[in-house]
Amino acid sequence: ALQPAAVEGRPAREPLPAPVLPLRVAVGGLPAEVVFAAAAPGTAGVLQLNVRLPSGYVPSGLLPVTLWVGSFQSQPGVTIAVR
Numbered sequence: 001a002l003q004p005a006a007v008e009g010r011p012a013r014e015p016l017p018a019p020v021l022p023l024r025v026a027v028g029g030l031p032a033e034v035v036f037a038a039a040a041p042g043t044a045g046v047l048q049l050n051v052r053l054p055s056g057y058v059p060s061g062l063l064p065v066t067l068w069v070g071s072f073q074s075q076p077g078v079t080i081a082v083r
Contacts, residue, residue: 002039012039012046021070025051027080028063053082 002017016038025032036050049067060083067074 006039009044011042011044013041016041019047019069021072023049024068025049026066027051027053027082028059030054030057 001020003020004015004017006012006017018038023034023037025034030053032051032053034049035052036048038048040046040048061081062079063082064076065074065078065080066076067078
């Protein structure tokens, strides 16, 4: 669920709809800071997440990404390349 509610099939406009439930992200098993989470501006049906990786202790390489929305966890197998 998003607040305010998104209009299905319409590009997102200000104020951008944001998730109602809390979000958490882990990269390589380490927590990442969620700095933005809302509908992607000007795009229909896409939720944009901007996260900041902690500096100094995140390993490099192909790392697993896990997203929690409330108590729901993303499927395994999603990765991001970090160097």
